[in-house]
Amino acid sequence: MKQRRFGTTTALLSGSRRFMVLCSGLMLAAAVSAQEALRLNDLEYFERQGVNVLVFSNSFNGGFNDEKNSGIEIIHHGVRTVQGGAIRLNNTPEQWDLVPTMTSRKVNREAGSIEVGLRYNDYDFDSRIVVTAKGKAVEVAVWLDKPVPEKLAGEAGLNIEFLPSQYWLKTYQVDNRLGRFPRYATSQTVTRPNSEKPRQFKGFKTYDDRGTNRFVDPLPIETGHKLSLATDDPSRLVTISSEDAELKLYDGRMLAQNGWFVVRSVLPKGKTGKVVTWTIEPHAIPGWIREPNIGFSQVGYTPEQPKVAVIELDKKDPVQTGTASLMRLNPDGTTEEAFKDDVKTWGPYFKYNYVKFDFSSVRHPGVYFIQYGKKRTNDFLIDEHVYDKITDATTDVWVPIHMNHMYVTEGYRTWHGEPFKEGYLQAPESDHFDLHRQGAETETKYKPLELIPGLNVGGFFDAGDFDIETSSNINVVQNFIRTWELFKPQRDETFVSQEQRYVELHRPDGKPDILQFIEHGVLNLVAQAEQIGHMSQTLSNSVLDNYHHLGDAASITDGLHYDPSLRPYEVSADGKRSGTPDDMWAFTTRNPRLDLQAAGVFTSAARVLRGYNDDLADRAQKQADRLQKEATALQRESRHRRDRQADADNDWLTGTGDGNYRNVARNLQTMLDSIPMKDAAYKEKLRPAVKQYLEYIHNFDKENPYGVPIGLGNWAGVNAVLNFGITVNYAHIYFPDIVGKEEVYRVANWLYGCHPYHNYSFVAVVGAARPKQVFYGNNRADFSFIPGNVAPGLLFRKPDHFENFDDWPFLWGQNEGTIAGNTQYIIFGSSFRNIVAPK
Ligand SMILES: [Ca+2]
Ligand SMILES: [Ca+2]
Ligand SMILES: [Ca+2]
Numbered sequence: 001m002k003q004r005r006f007g008t009t010t011a012l013l014s015g016s017r018r019f020m021v022l023c024s025g026l027m028l029a030a031a032v033s034a035q036e037a038l039r040l041n042d043l044e045y046f047e048r049q050g051v052n053v054l055v056f057s058n059s060f061n062g063g064f065n066d067e068k069n070s071g072i073e074i075i076h077h078g079v080r081t082v083q084g085g086a087i088r089l090n091n092t093p094e095q096w097d098l099v100p101t102m103t104s105r106k107v108n109r110e111a112g113s114i115e116v117g118l119r120y121n122d123y124d125f126d127s128r129i130v131v132t133a134k135g136k137a138v139e140v141a142v143w144l145d146k147p148v149p150e151k152l153a154g155e156a157g158l159n160i161e162f163l164p165s166q167y168w169l170k171t172y173q174v175d176n177r178l179g180r181f182p183r184y185a186t187s188q189t190v191t192r193p194n195s196e197k198p199r200q201f202k203g204f205k206t207y208d209d210r211g212t213n214r215f216v217d218p219l220p221i222e223t224g225h226k227l228s229l230a231t232d233d234p235s236r237l238v239t240i241s242s243e244d245a246e247l248k249l250y251d252g253r254m255l256a257q258n259g260w261f262v263v264r265s266v267l268p269k270g271k272t273g274k275v276v277t278w279t280i281e282p283h284a285i286p287g288w289i290r291e292p293n294i295g296f297s298q299v300g301y302t303p304e305q306p307k308v309a310v311i312e313l314d315k316k317d318p319v320q321t322g323t324a325s326l327m328r329l330n331p332d333g334t335t336e337e338a339f340k341d342d343v344k345t346w347g348p349y350f351k352y353n354y355v356k357f358d359f360s361s362v363r364h365p366g367v368y369f370i371q372y373g374k375k376r377t378n379d380f381l382i383d384e385h386v387y388d389k390i391t392d393a394t395t396d397v398w399v400p401i402h403m404n405h406m407y408v409t410e411g412y413r414t415w416h417g418e419p420f421k422e423g424y425l426q427a428p429e430s431d432h433f434d435l436h437r438q439g440a441e442t443e444t445k446y447k448p449l450e451l452i453p454g455l456n457v458g459g460f461f462d463a464g465d466f467d468i469e470t471s472s473n474i475n476v477v478q479n480f481i482r483t484w485e486l487f488k489p490q491r492d493e494t495f496v497s498q499e500q501r502y503v504e505l506h507r508p509d510g511k512p513d514i515l516q517f518i519e520h521g522v523l524n525l526v527a528q529a530e531q532i533g534h535m536s537q538t539l540s541n542s543v544l545d546n547y548h549h550l551g552d553a554a555s556i557t558d559g560l561h562y563d564p565s566l567r568p569y570e571v572s573a574d575g576k577r578s579g580t581p582d583d584m585w586a587f588t589t590r591n592p593r594l595d596l597q598a599a600g601v602f603t604s605a606a607r608v609l610r611g612y613n614d615d616l617a618d619r620a621q622k623q624a625d626r627l628q629k630e631a632t633a634l635q636r637e638s639r640h641r642r643d644r645q646a647d648a649d650n651d652w653l654t655g656t657g658d659g660n661y662r663n664v665a666r667n668l669q670t671m672l673d674s675i676p677m678k679d680a681a682y683k684e685k686l687r688p689a690v691k692q693y694l695e696y697i698h699n700f701d702k703e704n705p706y707g708v709p710i711g712l713g714n715w716a717g718v719n720a721v722l723n724f725g726i727t728v729n730y731a732h733i734y735f736p737d738i739v740g741k742e743e744v745y746r747v748a749n750w751l752y753g754c755h756p757y758h759n760y761s762f763v764a765v766v767g768a769a770r771p772k773q774v775f776y777g778n779n780r781a782d783f784s785f786i787p788g789n790v791a792p793g794l795l796f797r798k799p800d801h802f803e804n805f806d807d808w809p810f811l812w813g814q815n816e817g818t819i820a821g822n823t824q825y826i827i828f829g830s831s832f833r834n835i836v837a838p839k
Contacts, residue, residue, distance in 0.1 A: 035048070035049075036135075037135050038136060040109060043800055045799070046133050053073075055105075057073070057798045058071075061714065065097070066093055067812075067813065068161070070083065071086035072160060073085065074282050076236060077236075079166065080803055081162060081163045083160075084159060085129075086099070086100055086159060087127045087267070088100075091248070091264060092255055092262050095206075096200045097206075103118065111132060115128055115129070116128065120152075125156065127144055128144075128145075129158075141276070142158050144271065144275050147270050147271060148270075151198075152198065154266060158265050158276050158278065160262070164251075164253060168182060172228060172230070173226075174222040174223070174227050175226055177224070184253070187254060189216050191214040194215055196215075206548065208545040220248035222248070222249040224247055225243065225246065226239070226241040226247075227240045227241070227247050234285050238282045238283065239283075240280050246265060248264050248266075258780075292311050292319075293312040293759060294377050295310040295749075295756070296370060296377060296749075296753055296754055297749050298380060299386050301382050302387065302836055303383070303384060305742075307362065308357065308358045308359075309324070310356055310705050311355045312353075314352065314353075322372075323340055324340070324357040325339065326340075326368055326371075327371055328368050329369070338364070338366075339362045341357065349704050350802070354705035357370065357372065362382065364382070367379050368382060387836055388767075388833065389766040390832070394787075394825055395826060397786065398786050398788030398789050399823070402461040403460060403503055404420070404461055404466070404468060404553075405459065408503040408505070410505035417553070419556060420584055422559055422562070423452070424583070426444060426449060427448070427586055436540060437587070443589060452531050455539060457498075458527065459539070460473055463812075463818040465541075466549065466553050467538055467539060470536055470537060470538060471594060472818065473524060474601050475824075482673070482827055483514060483823075483830050484608055485608070490512050492509065492510065492513055493513060494509070495507035496516040518605060518609065522605045526616065526620055528586075534630070534631075535591070535595050536588050537589060540584060543582060549778075560572075560575075561577045561583065562579075562580065566579030567579045590634075593635070595627045595630065596635075599624045599631065668693050672686070672731060690738045690739065693739070694731075694738055697746075706749075708746050710796075716814050718791065718793045718821055725744075725747030726828050729831040745836075747832075750762075757794060760773075762791040762804075764790075774805070774808065775789045775809055780809040780810060785809075788822065790817050
């Protein structure tokens with residue numbers, strides 16, 4: 001969707017300029033101060049150059065509660081450093097603490113204010129927040145029609161949160177006292193009776209109180225009436241003051257590594273009307289213009305490929321045209337200009353303007369950088385081998401580290417011990433924190449909380465968490481099978497022993513790793529079919545307090561069978577059982593569609609594993625036949641639906657369907673995948689569809705400056721981008737006369753750095769000059785990454801902001817790699833490399 005909306009600043013400015021020519025210097029001063037004031041713009045947020053104050057442009061969403069993406073937010077000199085402004089029930093809210101529902105949002109243009117109604121259903125508690133522009137500041141006022149409910153008195157407060165990575169080590173001032181934000185959480189806490197803790201999401205508990213029946217509550221770092229944050233950094237300086245309420249400053253990391261610094265005022269008891277008033281003034285650097293973001297491929301370029309940098313510019317940047325240069329760093333230490341050309345205007349897309357710099361004509365291998373105005377990029381390569389290694393980190397490092405039920409080691413480092421030795425219990429009827437549900441019937445031969453034997457084998461951790469999502473694991477095996485069948489990669493860098501339950505990175509064992517990954521995935525999926533009788537939705541945590549685990553996967557549970565006859569934390573005399581209810585659960589509500597998906601993948605797996613592991617191939621085929629039969633019988637209605645879909649596909653192929661672009665994209669990949677199994681006539685029949693697809697590809701050049709599908713959802717769009725890339729690659733492989741080679745570079749460019757916000761590669765990848773440094777992997781608490789991970793990428797925040805934090809890993813929507821996404825990347829990368837690698 002191409003955004004063409006503009007603010008009215010430019011028009012006002014030219015009007016006032018004309019006026020100023022006629023008037024005195026006094027008028028000039030007045031015009032300047034009007035410019036400095038925060039103004040409610042057409043997109044319904046408060047704006048001055050360098051400062052955006054958003055008021056519930058993004059509201060809390062029910063799925064994962066507090067995603068640190070909502071409420072009153074401040075985008076400060078281009079970075080969203082402040083969020084979570086709302087009525088909250090905790091000093092430092094965690095992800096699963098309750099969030100308010102927004103019941104209304106009213107924009108009052110005359111008053112220059114935005115009012116939101118907030119409600120906590122669990123406590124029948126309503127409040128209103130009114131945010132009003134007052135010069136360079138906003139006033140934030142809390143209004144109550146009824147007093148705070150008794151249960152929440154002293155707990156409900158006005159909170160707002162500051163991004164730790166942008167504030168730590170910076171100075172603050174509270175009234176007349178000075179301090180410095182700590183790099184690591186080291187303030188103080190108290191414990192209080194659980195009965196005083198406001199309820200958490202669905203009644204779950206984020207903490208294990210070790211039988212004390214008490215929860216941990218952080219104490220404030222500081223308390224006062226005027227608080228200035230980052231007094232030593234004008235780009236982050238924010239002042240908050242209140243005459244009617246005490247401001248308390250907390251460190252949310254005391255409870256959770258993903259916590260933020262929190263400023264809070266508790267709402268007074270027994271009062272109605274305007275109960276708390278804050279003035280928040282985010283400092284704006286006079287004349288601040290955001291630096292250009294020069295998007296290019298950090299992996300580099302092959303000599304023959306198109307090479308176009310996309311430059312993202314502040315709309316107030318006076319340099320919207322002019323020239324850019326490609327500079328070459330010679331091996332003798334000299335630098336020379338290799339190429340210079342005018343940049344070409346693409347135009348506005350959401351918040352910024354875009355120009356392009358095309359240096360495709362430079363083919364000479366070498367080390368280069370781009371110079372545009374005062375901005376110089378880091379260097380990158382032009383060389384025919386730049387893409388040779390793009391999947392190695394993912395296949396050699398990321399994937400084996402995510403092998404469940406194995407001890408995984410690399411050099412001197414153990415990534416994790418063998419997890420979940422006690423196996424999995426039949427889930428009782430339950431709602432779940434990771435969006436699963438177990439129905440009243442188990443639909444298995446097991447009673448609730450009975451051990452289901454044999455499930456602790458094979459499988460891959462889902463993502464930044466450690467559960468086995470069955471549908472994702474099916475995708476993983478499918479992705480590996482597709483990669484294997486088309487490209488037969490013989491790469492062997494991983495030692496895998498199912499017998500020893502042991503994996504070692506960088507130790508070849510004479511077996512292609514991809515076959516071992518397929519085997520590992522199938523082992524778990526077949527065990528599910530054999531032991532449960534059908535596919536489980538998920539093998540996941542039973543308690544929230546070990547779901548958010550960060551650390552060695554082997555220590556998520558105690559490895560001992562749960563025995564309810566023992567007291568919590570007690571271990572049986574034989575050392576095999578414990579009273580700690582930490583065992584993982586298998587969610588077994590039957591879904592015939594999932595069974596059919598599994599049957600499909602079992603059939604392909606049997607074909608691939610034949611001759612490699614005949615026993616597993618036989619088991620997979622047996623389960624495929626049984627599940628196919630049973631699930632088909634169970635779901636006749638679903639079969640009708642599939643038939644109708646098959647008819648629709650056929651209509652579309654023969655030109656009788658509506659044939660819109662969306663359908664083209666959805667269907668084409670399936671059809672391309674079946675080309676090797678079909679005759680030449682089938683392939684010929686696809687020609688018109690591929691031609692149509694080429695139009696679809698070119699359409700993206702008009703929609704956005706980057707020429708790829710850009711997602712605007714709550715999870716950034718890397719899966720759609722990868723799917724797009726895979727289909728373009730396959731379309732080129734089978735129809736090079738229609739989809740030319742020049743089309744296949746779009747997704748690589750995007751992934752490796754040519755995208756909005758910053759120009760880092762989204763893949764923690766071998767070969768990139770500047771990959772992202774932090775990801776939402778299971779080592780995120782170390783502000784690190786697992787090599788080969790692919791970030792979801794650019795997260796869109798309404799109404800006009802893209803972001804990808806590279807100093808704060810904890811926002812999963814932009815930084816979490818998933819097992820399904822990363823194996824999709826292996827297909828994308830393998831097919832791309834196959835096309836572009838020197839033959
Ligand atoms: Ca999960
Ligand atoms: Ca191997
Ligand atoms: Ca246990």
